[in-house]
Amino acid sequence: MPETITSRDAARFPIVASCTLLGLYLFFKIFSQEYINLLLSMYFFVLGILALSHTISPMMNRFFPANFPNKQYQLLFTQGSGESKEEIVNYEFDTKDLVCLALSSVVGVWYLLRKHWIANNLFGLAFSLNGVELLHLNNVSTGCILLGGLFIYDVFWVFGTNVMVTVAKSFEAPIKLVFPQDLLEKGLDADNFAMLGLGDIVIPGIFIALLLRFDISLKKNTHTYFYTSFVAYIFGLGLTIFIMHIFKHAQPALLYLVPACIGFPLLVALAKGEVTEMFRLRAFPLPIGSSAAETALDPPRASSPGSRSHYERRPWDPVPSTAAHLHLWLPPQPGQGVLWAGSFLLRLLRAFPVLYITMMLENIVLQ
Secondary structure, eight states, X not given: XXXXXXXXXXXXXXXHHHXXXXXXXXXXXXXXXXXXXXXXXHHHHHHHHHXXXXXXXXXXXXXXXXXXXXXXXXXXXXXXXXXXXXXXXXXXXXXXXXXXXXXXHHHHHHHHHHOOHHXXXXXXXXXXXXXXXXXXXXXXXHXXXXXXXXXXXXXXXXXXXXXXXXHHHHOOSSSEEEEEXXXXXXGGGOOOEEEXXXXXXXXXXXXXXXXXXXXXXXXXXXXXXXXXXXXXXXXXXHXXXXXXXXXXXXXXTHHHHHHHHHHHHHHHHHHHTOHHHHXXXXXXXXXTTSOHHHHTTSOOOOOOTTOOSSOOOOTTSOOOSSGGGTTSOOXXXXXXXXXXXXXXXXXXXXXXXXXXXXXXXXXXXXX
């Protein structure tokens, strides 16, 4: 199930991110950078393979022939016996999932051995898509609190200290997208990069996904707020890159993304007289058999035990392949998706969070 971010969670985010950032900075100062990155590389190697498998599975299903020998598997661990038996692990997968896992493992080995920027970006995009899928905002006010708090956090740690830039340049893990600046000169062997932290994708992404729900709830068959916020994101990112090249200094991307992603849709809402409706939005998973427009503003009603009338997402169910629709749940299709362990490990974002680490690196760094 997705993790819903409440207003209290949103208020805590900058504090938790600051502690994580400062802790990593001290680790890099005290301990050998080589050993820290080796440990993190192994962790993200496993997590990246599972995330990439989870992401490419729906797309890869289109390439399998109809006569592909697809077998179903189930791995079950239980504890106790008789009536006291309790499931510890229960996940289902099929042959197609194993193929996706094998392909992702090739990318993982490539990243582990070469740290190539293409492998890094494949993992980074997979983390971003899974982050937008797993993290939901419960309303627009929470989104504003989250973006506003991280706006202050980002500006302080980039302009006020050298902590964020130091960690970003020292941290060798696929928690940022890298863009080779000498691609035309050195081709795929480029080694001079600009970096974009995944937090600059995931954090605005979950807000944009919420606005798409708002579009659906209006029952006007338009995606005005989604397209507005999407254009605002592109504008804010472009402005960040422009300022970075003008001043030749790392820029906190949220300094430009937050005003754009909140301001543009809010101006549209003011012009259309829909501000009240926007801040009344309450987002919930969509029940099966109901239209998104009918349920986007209403919580799901209770259903009888064992009933599937309301969708309860299972870890092996397929997910949409684009970030724009990751907030919408598809009907379950047994046997598809990746290992339950993949979904479980991805939820460790809260425990040893990829999210918090990406929030630390919410800036574009020019090396």
